Amino acid sequence: xxxxxxxxxxxxxxxxxxxxxxxxxxxxxxxxxxxxxxxxxxxxxxxxxxxxxxxxxxxxxxxxxxxxxxxxxxxxxxxxxxxxxxxxxxxxxxxxxxxxxxxxxxxxxxxxxxxxxxxxxxxxxxxxxxxxxxxxxxxxxxxxxxxxxxxxxxxxxxxxxxxxxxxxxxxxxxxxxxxxxxxxxxxxxxxxxxxxxxxxxxxxx
Numbered sequence: 681x682x683x684x685x686x687x688x689x690x691x692x693x694x695x696x697x698x699x700x701x702x703x704x705x706x707x708x709x710x711x712x713x714x715x716x717x718x719x720x721x722x723x724x725x726x727x728x729x730x731x732x733x734x735x736x737x738x739x740x741x742x743x744x745x746x747x748x749x750x751x752x753x754x755x756x757x758x759x760x761x762x763x764x765x766x767x768x769x770x771x772x773x774x775x776x777x778x779x780x781x782x783x784x785x786x787x788x789x790x791x792x793x794x795x796x797x798x799x800x801x802x803x804x805x806x807x808x809x810x811x812x813x814x815x816x817x818x819x820x821x822x823x824x825x826x827x828x829x830x831x832x833x834x835x836x837x838x839x840x841x842x843x844x845x846x847x848x849x850x851x852x853x854x855x856x857x858x859x860x861x862x863x864x865x866x867x868x869x870x871x872x873x874x875x876x877x878x879x880x881x882x883x884x885x
Contacts, residue, residue: 682722684775684817684824686762686847687711692755693737701743702753704728708738712765720780722764724848725822725859726750727780750782750859751821760848762822775824776817782859783808789834791853798839799828800849802858809833811866819861823847 693705706723708715715738719730726746732739747753755761767773786803802820804812812818814830823843829836844850852858 681767682727682764682778682780682822683767683771683773684778684819684822685764686823687764688762689760689846689848690763692757692759692761694757695753695755698741700741701747703731704740704742704752704755705734706738706740706761706763707736708763709736711763720766722762722766722778722780722822724751724761725778725780725782725819725861726752749784751785751857754857760851762847762849764822776819777864778819778822778824778861779864780822781861783861785857786860788852788854788856788858798844798850799836800839800852801834801836802860804830804833804835805860808860808862811862811870813866816866817863819859821847821849821852821858823849 688711690711691707693707696703704723715730715733717730717733720727721730721738723740728740728742730738731741742752784805784807786805788800788802790801792799812827812830812835814827816827818825818827818835818837820837825837827835828838839849
């Protein structure tokens with residue numbers, strides 16, 4: 681479990697094909713200070729498990745399921761990604777509960793930088809359209825954000841200077857594809873409502 685408060689930006693060192701998928705190596709420098717093999721790290725919104733700790737780097741196995749449903753497989757050497765360590769039980773929850781289980785990828789449709797603001801309009805795929813609500817939470821490439829405006833097939837987020845300075849979202853311009861995780865609470869409620877509605881339709885109920 682994560683918070684969506686990005687702790688660092690790091691560069692992709694390599695992404696090599698393996699029999700099971702791909703091996704991702706990130707050039708992390710001195711971050712984090714005490715990494716451990718088996719630790720969960722959120723990489724651009726994807727929960728990955730540390731496999732190896734080469735000097736100054738972290739290596740992860742990325743299986744086909746992750747490659748099919750996230751942007752990880754399209755990374756190139758030098759690309760910057762957002763990283764966050766797993767939430768501790770005694771940590772401050774500054775963002776929202778992020779599982780690191782990406783629902784889908786989406787296209788950045790437009791970036792508006794007029795009048796000193798930075799607003800990004802992002803595609804809202806049909807699979808998660810019903811759980812994205814105005815003023816609700818969403819994770820975009822692992823960053824906890826609030827949906828500022830919602831339309832049919834799209835939503836907008838407003839990025840503050842701190843977010844732009846501390847995350848790679850400033851690099852996600854029009855045409856970029858990003859990882860989207862809808863708010864887990866919204867998904868749980870939507871699933872329960874759908875289940876109850878299905879029960880009401882059953883004969884004899």
